[in-house]
Amino acid sequence: MAEQTVHLKIRRQDGPGKPWYWQQFKVPYTPGMNVITCLEEIRRNPVTAGGKPVAPVVWECACLEEVCGSCSMRINGTPQQACSALVENFKQPITLEPMDTFPIVRDLIVDRQVMFDNLIRVKAWVPIDGTHDLGPGPRQPSKQQTWMYVLSRCMTCGCCTDACPQVNDRQDFIGPAILSQVRLFNAHPTGAMHHHARLDEIMGPGGIVECGNAQNCVRVCPKQIPLTQSISELGRDTIAYGVRKFFTQPDVEM
Amino acid sequence: MAEKRIIIVGGGLAGLMNAITACEQGAEVDLVSYQPVRRSHSVCAQGGINGAVNTKGEGDSPEFHFDDTIYGGDFLANQPMVRDMCYDAPKTIYLLDRMGVTFSRTAEGLLDFRRFGGTLFNRTAFAGATTGQQLIYALDEQVRRYEAEGMVRKFEHHSFQSLILDGQRNCRGIVLTDLRTMENEALLADAVSMCVGGNGAIYGQTTLSPVLCTGSAACRCYQQGVWYANGEFIQIHPTAIPGTDKCRLISESVRGEGGRVWVPRSKGDTRPGRDIPESDRWYFLEEKYPAYGNLVPRDIGSRELFDVCVNQGLGVGGGWKVYLDVTHIPEATLRAKLGGVMEIYEKFAGEDPYHNPMMVFPAMHYSMGGIYIGYGKETNHRDRLPANWTDYKHMTNVSGLFAGGESDYQYHGANRLGANSLLSCLWAGRVLGPEMVRYLDNSDLPELSGKVVDAAVKEQDEEYARVRAMTGSSNPHLLQREMQEHVAKYCSVVRYNSELKQLDAKLDELLDRWDDCTVADSSPHANQEIVFIRELRDQLLMAKVIVMGAIARDESRGAHYKPDFPERNDEQWLKTTVAEFDGDRLPQFSYEDVDISLIKPRLRSYVTASHGGQEAKDEK
Numbered sequence: 001m002a003e004q005t006v007h008l009k010i011r012r013q014d015g016p017g018k019p020w021y022w023q024q025f026k027v028p029y030t031p032g033m034n035v036i037t038c039l040e041e042i043r044r045n046p047v048t049a050g051g052k053p054v055a056p057v058v059w060e061c062a063c064l065e066e067v068c069g070s071c072s073m074r075i076n077g078t079p080q081q082a083c084s085a086l087v088e089n090f091k092q093p094i095t096l097e098p099m100d101t102f103p104i105v106r107d108l109i110v111d112r113q114v115m116f117d118n119l120i121r122v123k124a125w126v127p128i129d130g131t132h133d134l135g136p137g138p139r140q141p142s143k144q145q146t147w148m149y150v151l152s153r154c155m156t157c158g159c160c161t162d163a164c165p166q167v168n169d170r171q172d173f174i175g176p177a178i179l180s181q182v183r184l185f186n187a188h189p190t191g192a193m194h195h196h197a198r199l200d201e202i203m204g205p206g207g208i209v210e211c212g213n214a215q216n217c218v219r220v221c222p223k224q225i226p227l228t229q230s231i232s233e234l235g236r237d238t239i240a241y242g243v244r245k246f247f248t249q250p251d252v253e254m
Numbered sequence: 255m256a257e258k259r260i261i262i263v264g265g266g267l268a269g270l271m272n273a274i275t276a277c278e279q280g281a282e283v284d285l286v287s288y289q290p291v292r293r294s295h296s297v298c299a300q301g302g303i304n305g306a307v308n309t310k311g312e313g314d315s316p317e318f319h320f321d322d323t324i325y326g327g328d329f330l331a332n333q334p335m336v337r338d339m340c341y342d343a344p345k346t347i348y349l350l351d352r353m354g355v356t357f358s359r360t361a362e363g364l365l366d367f368r369r370f371g372g373t374l375f376n377r378t379a380f381a382g383a384t385t386g387q388q389l390i391y392a393l394d395e396q397v398r399r400y401e402a403e404g405m406v407r408k409f410e411h412h413s414f415q416s417l418i419l420d421g422q423r424n425c426r427g428i429v430l431t432d433l434r435t436m437e438n439e440a441l442l443a444d445a446v447s448m449c450v451g452g453n454g455a456i457y458g459q460t461t462l463s464p465v466l467c468t469g470s471a472a473c474r475c476y477q478q479g480v481w482y483a484n485g486e487f488i489q490i491h492p493t494a495i496p497g498t499d500k501c502r503l504i505s506e507s508v509r510g511e512g513g514r515v516w517v518p519r520s521k522g523d524t525r526p527g528r529d530i531p532e533s534d535r536w537y538f539l540e541e542k543y544p545a546y547g548n549l550v551p552r553d554i555g556s557r558e559l560f561d562v563c564v565n566q567g568l569g570v571g572g573g574w575k576v577y578l579d580v581t582h583i584p585e586a587t588l589r590a591k592l593g594g595v596m597e598i599y600e601k602f603a604g605e606d607p608y609h610n611p612m613m614v615f616p617a618m619h620y621s622m623g624g625i626y627i628g629y630g631k632e633t634n635h636r637d638r639l640p641a642n643w644t645d646y647k648h649m650t651n652v653s654g655l656f657a658g659g660e661s662d663y664q665y666h667g668a669n670r671l672g673a674n675s676l677l678s679c680l681w682a683g684r685v686l687g688p689e690m691v692r693y694l695d696n697s698d699l700p701e702l703s704g705k706v707v708d709a710a711v712k713e714q715d716e717e718y719a720r721v722r723a724m725t726g727s728s729n730p731h732l733l734q735r736e737m738q739e740h741v742a743k744y745c746s747v748v749r750y751n752s753e754l755k756q757l758d759a760k761l762d763e764l765l766d767r768w769d770d771c772t773v774a775d776s777s778p779h780a781n782q783e784i785v786f787i788r789e790l791r792d793q794l795l796m797a798k799v800i801v802m803g804a805i806a807r808d809e810s811r812g813a814h815y816k817p818d819f820p821e822r823n824d825e826q827w828l829k830t831t832v833a834e835f836d837g838d839r840l841p842q843f844s845y846e847d848v849d850i851s852l853i854k855p856r857l858r859s860y861v862t863a864s865h866g867g868q869e870a871k872d873e874k
Contacts, residue, residue: 015780032602043774046775055783056775059486061559062463063298064499066598067387067594068298070293105780106777119395123399125398126353128353130351135347136365140359142358146590149356149382153388155292155387156290175402188354190352191354194494
């Protein structure tokens with residue numbers, strides 16, 4: 001790439017409920033630069049492309065190597081991690097926007113608390129007895145570990161949830177990431193002890209029935225988690241469970 | 255008896271485990287973190303966690319693990335607590351297994367173990383090459399369960415500012431800032447623990463997050479009279495991808511799975527690595543260290559890489575890079591066992607590591623030093639410590655204040671072995687919960703005056719307002735860069751007193767220029783600039799602890815290497831460095847004898863494997 005500068009167009013907002021506005025910046029290009037290094041350049045010298053000194057853009061980041069999920073934002077329209085967004089792979093001006101399916105805090109920072117609240121809804125943990133010594137956990141086939149490991153890499157980054165057209169202010173869809181975590185915990189030998197409770201939760205309002213099969217989620221997941229496969233398996237599980245439940249007396253243990 | 259409530263600052267592996275074990279004892283927990291705890295820096299750990307489970311039938315045992323750790327640490331660690339940690343390690347691994355960590359498995363469905371640096375045994379459990387991520391997610395999930403039950407309150411997007419100390423210097427709570435509203439508030443509890451990680455931001459060229467890992471929280475404690483130990487012991491990891499924003503780690507487990515370090519035999523060989531034949535490759539670690547090969551401990555690895563590139567000029571293309579080659583390992587194995595690391599190299603170095611040897615160089619990675627804590631043993635500093643200090647493990651020199659994880663100093667001596675950090679964080683968490691609750695149950699504290707609390711909050715309000723009003727000429731981001739460039743250059747693998755003294759003078763100059771900083775953002779909402787400027791001062795003060803500690807210590811031990819004093823000097827220096835803030839900007843140093851009651855110090859050389867581990871292997 002022969003460009004000497006990187007041209008960025010950033011959607012800013014001073015706080016919740018405030019109006020949003022665009023600002024443009026030009027920063028010097030260095031090979032291997034990613035979007036975060038561009039933002040750091042702006043912070044070092046917060047002057048717009050038009051020469052106006054402004055408050056530096058604020059954003060969230062932590063690990064800088066795509067394992068924490070902090071730096072999610074829309075880059076040229078697609079939600080992704082900013083740290084691994086190498087500048088040379090993007091058409092300029094590179095447009096940065098917050099993932100505004102979530103409430104905006106300021107500039108590129110959004111509040112993803114709803115995802116963590118949803119993890120509580122579906123009991124996304126393994127119910128151990130305690131930290132005292134009970135020896136090793138249950139044996140698991142290596143093949144099972146291989147696919148469970150992939151699901152366990154979910155960073156709760158929110159990209160899938162932002163990309164999903166069914167997550168919006170008109171409905172309460174729990175989103176692909178949380179559904180995939182249900183599949184993970186239901187597959188674990190001990191986690192499966194809450195199997196039914198999780199399925200009950202996702203068969204309720206905002207649950208799996210809201211998925212419209214747009215398949216945006218699996219396209220944007222930075223860890224290539226097979227989200228649509230998870231949702232499809234859960235669809236099958238909930239149908240089977242629902243049918244068994246229908247034919248079971250309410251007071252009988254399922 | 256104090257109320258059964260504790261505060262934990264830091265939501266990484268140590269802090270989360272601390273929360274779990276405290277809740278189990280019936281305590282309520284307030285957990286403070288910059289960002290959602292699931293995103294803590296622990297998530298970056300790659301290679302694995304050590305425990306002598308011995309499922310490979312090699313005759314491994316916690317005793318060998320203990321010896322490897324003490325030897326690896328060049329005998330600077332107090333031994334009894336390291337032994338306890340190593341003996342507990344298998345149980346810790348099994349606990350994480352039961353919590354659902356997706357550890358890699360053997361054909362029989364058991365946990366798999368691999369080899370790591372500084373040992374001859376396969377004792378590292380792993381989840382692909384993203385072990386830290388899976389461990390912290392499991393703990394995050396367990397804490398969420400307690401959160402759902404109302405036992406844990408999370409203060410995410412909050413930043414610790416100061417300790418609240420009563421008239422007798424007991425710790426009674428903290429002041430923290432809401433990073434959205436920028437408001438300061440007090441959180442009260444009679445037991446507080448600091449699980450606040452490392453300080454890579456001081457170096458810049460680091461595998462830590464230079465954004466997140468500022469060491470600021472530990473330094474604030476230090477500024478309030480909490481002792482800081484062994485600050486000069488900084489681990490430089492041999493294999494990281496050089497970079498301007500961060501040096502991304504290439505895990506030691508890559509070498510554990512057979513990765514080989516080499517440089518071209520002829521200086522300035524311009525052929526691409528994959529085209530250089532075996533005969534023209536110099537596998538310098540394997541040649542010099544036949545027993546440990548590429549898995550020498552990190553201080554030795556970094557010194558060798560440094561020597562080859564900087565002194566001998568034999569780096570790749572004459573630059574500061576060596577090859578780390580996995581092209582001889584089947585792709586399926588690499589994907590299964592090292593997938594996460596391969597991904598990082600591919601994404602950030604822009605090259606295919608499956609078919610091209612990776613290019614790496616050492617980068618700052620870990621702080622062996624940290625907040626001073628005790629373990630129930632006596633010390634020559636006894637007269638300056640609270641009366642109850644030997645009663646509680648992991649308590650600092652301030653009664654009611656505890657510390658653990660990377661931010662404590664106790665387990666790794668002068669050099670940390672790979673895969674022992676995940677262990678020491680979890681071990682610290684397991685110790686902290688019960689100890690803090692026991693402290694609460696046995697402590698009779700005076701009532702806390704509302705005036706003391708108000709004064710502590712007011713002090714932070716005033717400091718915040720003072721910084722916000724700064725309109726000087728120093729750009730704080732450029733100031734930080736200057737600090738990082740100098741520290742990374744002069745206080746890294748090779749240390750000379752003349753250079754360290756110049757560096758110390760530079761730090762003083764930067765501290766003066768800090769007073770002249772300018773603030774580019776005066777917004778009252780989600781203001782990152784003012785936080786950055788305040789934390790920069792903490793980094794400068796902590797840099798002084800590191801550099802001045804290094805100047806004082808005239809010997810070479812573990813990661814601290816001075817060519818002018820190349821030998822280890824046990825007679826004068828088998829001591830812990832203890833730093834106490836003088837109230838202005840200087841650390842005052844004193845030294846504490848190391849507890850060597852269990853393993854007698856011996857010469858540390860990895861050229862041969864003449865110690866416990868090899869004897870066991872030889873017997874088989």
